[in-house]
Amino acid sequence: MSPFWGLFWNVLCVGRVAESLPWAEEMLDTAKATCDPDLLISGHPIDLGWALSFGADVFEHRNEPEGLRMRAQESERLGRENSMPVMWALRAPVAYGLALIREGKPAEGIAQLEASMTVWDASGGKVRSPYCKSVIAEGMALTGDLDNALQLIEEQIEQVERLGWEERLHYAEILRLEGWALSLKGDLEGAEKNYLASLAWACKQQAKSWELRTSTSLAKLWQSQGKRKQAHDLLAPIYAWFTEGFDTKDLKEEKALPAALSD
Numbered sequence: 492m493s494p495f496w497g498l499f500w501n502v503l504c505v506g507r508v509a510e511s512l513p514w515a516e517e518m519l520d521t522a523k524a525t526c527d528p529d530l531l532i533s534g535h536p537i538d539l540g541w542a543l544s545f546g547a548d549v550f551e552h553r554n555e556p557e558g559l560r561m562r563a564q565e566s567e568r569l570g571r572e573n574s575m576p577v578m579w580a581l582r583a584p585v586a587y588g589l590a591l592i593r594e595g596k597p598a599e600g601i602a603q604l605e606a607s608m609t610v611w612d613a614s615g616g617k618v619r620s621p622y623c624k625s626v627i628a629e630g631m632a633l634t635g636d637l638d639n640a641l642q643l644i645e646e647q648i649e650q651v652e653r654l655g656w657e658e659r660l661h662y663a664e665i666l667r668l669e670g671w672a673l674s675l676k677g678d679l680e681g682a683e684k685n686y687l688a689s690l691a692w693a694c695k696q697q698a699k700s701w702e703l704r705t706s707t708s709l710a711k712l713w714q715s716q717g718k719r720k721q722a723h724d725l726l727a728p729i730y731a732w733f734t735e736g737f738d739t740k741d742l743k744e745e746k747a748l749p750a751a752l753s754d
Contacts, residue, residue: 503552504660504698536573540566544582552700556590563587581610589626597630604630621647622661625668632672641676644669663693663701667708674712682712703729 547562563586570578584607591600604627611620625647631640644665651662670685686709693701706729710722 503549504696504700536569537575540569540573540575540578540582543569544578544586547586551586551589551593554593556593559586559593560590563590576610581607581614584610585623588623588630592626592630592633595633597633601627601630601634618658619661621650621658621665625661625665628672629668632675637672637676641669641672644672659692659696663689663696663698663705666692667701667705670705671708674708679712679716683709686712699729699732703733 543562543566547559547566550556550558550562563583566586567579567583570576570580570583584603588600588603588605588607591597591603593600604623608620608623608627611623625644628640628643628647631637631643647665648669650656651659651665666685666689670682670689673679673685674682686705689705690702690709693699693705706726710726713719713722713725
């Protein structure tokens, strides 16, 4: 599964948003082709489980919680039917938790993500942990628990920056989330500092999807401060870079903002 997973993540992060979903679907189709639907246990259920759960990541980052939740349900069912706790106790709750937070149900999402992270931490797992815990913090911020949310995000940033930690895929997004939480707390200077750090890291990675998301957050901040031209000049070029994926939530939101700023 890993070659497909790496491929759709790459195309998603560099801004080819529309291409990411077909690659995730191809990963799932390839896994299904190895399984007899009537005798799944004698086939390769673990391949199908990974395809379902990792493919769900595409829906999370496209801000499509319904698709994410459907993949979580399939992953959980497959895991329980085939005695694979890594699916029903870890991967499915991660997807459920992310979907619930994106749907505006932070308390329920936090519970799912915390349960899955407990399992992951107990197993010695590390990969993607800082991002998932940062989304827990996002949910906490949405419930008004800003101080604990910021503390949790700061712990994840410290982990990512720790010597020997090589996972940087979500670093820009974690920095952006801290900026967002700081803005809710009223620390606009701190928020801007984090947005700029996130933007610099996204540009370094050539991760146009993260660059677009952070640029939008920073442009909204500047707009609220009356810096309309500065906000427009930041966001318009990055939006103009995209040639596809205009049906996704991020690009719909970003399309509206430059137009509002140019009025």
